Amino acid sequence: MNEVTVIGLGPMGSALARALLQNGSRVTVWNRTSEKAEPLVREGAVFAPSVAVAVSASPIVIVCVANYEVSRSILGTEEVSTALAGRVLVELSTGSPQDARDSETRARELGADYLDGAILATPPQIGRADTPIFASGSEIAFRRSEPVLKIVAGNLMYMGESVGSASAWDLATLSTLFGAMFGFFHGSLILESEGHRVDSFGSLIADISPVLGQMIKHEGEVIQTGTYEKPQSSIKTCMGTAELWVKQAREARINSDFPTFTKEVFRKAINAGFENEELAAVMKVLRKGA
Ligand SMILES: NC(=O)c1ccc[n+]([C@@H]2O[C@H](COP(=O)([O-])OP(=O)(O)OC[C@H]3O[C@@H](n4cnc5c(N)ncnc54)[C@H](OP(=O)(O)O)[C@@H]3O)[C@@H](O)[C@H]2O)c1
Known part of the structure; x- marks a missing residue:
């Protein structure tokens, strides 16, 4: 059975935890606002009383919070740093390639394997076979977390050991998406102006x-x-x-x-x-x- 911890229960973190629960994984969760864990606990998740307990509960620790600054503040305590040794830390918050490099350096100092990931989907698309995630960083971290990540996004793409790659491909893809979206919005103005x-x-x-x-x-x-x-x-x-x-x-x-x-x-x-x-x-x- 997969054992995994999910830290951060916004719309995306909750969707990740739910997909893992539905797949039969043993899921430990933590969120600053504990009430957000209640639906997941009813579905079988274990709510950890602290980040350090959450990290200690599983060999794979997924973090999905607002940004890397928040992630660093959550993982930055001495207790959590000690607990991370020997585990795979999978960062799925959205950030820049430099954020990923900084996180990898810190994880290595703590003796953790680090994988950086970028989710190219909305929360309702999590758990599907065609949902894409870019991942980059240590191949050992990738191989260890691959079975878990494939549950949340079947179209898992490993972009290599250079840890900033997932973020670079993610930001480039998002640039393409938003460029198309702005074109679409202007196209919508044109059609509205003609009554379509x-x-x-x-x-x-x-x-x-x-x-x-x-x-x-x-x-x-x-x-x-x-x-x-x-x-x-x-x-x-x-x-x-x-x-x-x-x-x-x-x-x-x-x-x-x-x-x-x-x-x-x-x-x-x-x-x-x-x-x-x-x-x-x-x-x-x-x-x-x-
Ligand atoms: N939603 C999407 O469609 C989508 C798609 C792709 C990638 N992502 C990425 O996934 C990540 C999570 O996104 P999301 O949609 O779940 O919502 P979000 O609003 O970006 O993040 C919410 C999470 O961040 C936590 N958080 C924020 N500030 C905090 C702080 N100062 N200390 C501790 N925790 C803090 C929240 O805790 P509280 O509940 O306590 O506030 C909650 O767990 C983001 O990096 C986002 O870019 C999201």
């Missing part, structure tokens, strides 16, 4: 997402190989679209923040001489920073 349904728009995007994914994949290959010269979509063509968004926003009197931002990036790329290159040539402008 936004829920149908969401469904349509979900249906055609493999085609959109192919376009992103192509741009990734172009960036990696630096082959911008034979464009499928030139920056000049894309600028035409951005200008149309701005025009439509003016005509419909809707917000134009997203079109204006996009047009500005294209303008910089055209000024730099990349007008007839692939869309991804904006990277050459973005790499120069602000």
Whole structure:
């Protein structure tokens, strides 16, 4: 039977603990606000009276709290530090690659194996076979925690021993998601201004997402190989679209923040001489920073 401790019972930590309980694992939990543990205790979890007791209860200790600062403050006491020796600490709070490196250094000093993870899902998606988690850090820590992590997210991806990798892939993926979301929100303004349904728009995007994914994949290959010269979509063509968004926003009197931002990036790329290159040539402008 898997024995695992979950520290942090916000929406995500609670979902992790519940998925583990449903799988038959022995789950010990701790949360600053103890009332949040009550539903899980009714489902079979053991509530530990302190963080040190929670850590001592299991060989695998998952932490999922608001951020790494909170995690450090929870795990920072002498009692907890002593209890961590010999265990696998799996940090699933969201943080930066440097946060992960700092946590790994501290865990090693305490004699714990450390794995950094990033969950690419919402709490209701926890426990599914297709739910992704990126993990990075010690391969020993990964192998020891793999059976437990696969219960909470079947699509577990080990990104290697370099501990900052999970966070880097997570932040990059979230950047892609939020970029698409802002485009979607502006698209929703356009459709609302013409009296169309936004829920149908969401469904349509979900249906055609493999085609959109192919376009992103192509741009990734172009960036990696630096082959911008034979464009499928030139920056000049894309600028035409951005200008149309701005025009439509003016005509419909809707917000134009997203079109204006996009047009500005294209303008910089055209000024730099990349007008007839692939869309991804904006990277050459973005790499120069602000
Ligand atoms: N929710 C999502 O969709 C999602 C998706 C992917 C990743 N994540 C990541 O998962 C982590 C947890 O997220 P969440 O959605 O469960 O909610 P959250 O609001 O980010 O975190 C809530 C947890 O942090 C604890 N906490 C906050 N400040 C604290 C402090 N000063 N001392 C002790 N504990 C403190 C809370 O304890 P109390 O209950 O006592 O306040 C609770 O256990 C975050 O890093 C988040 O980025 C969340």
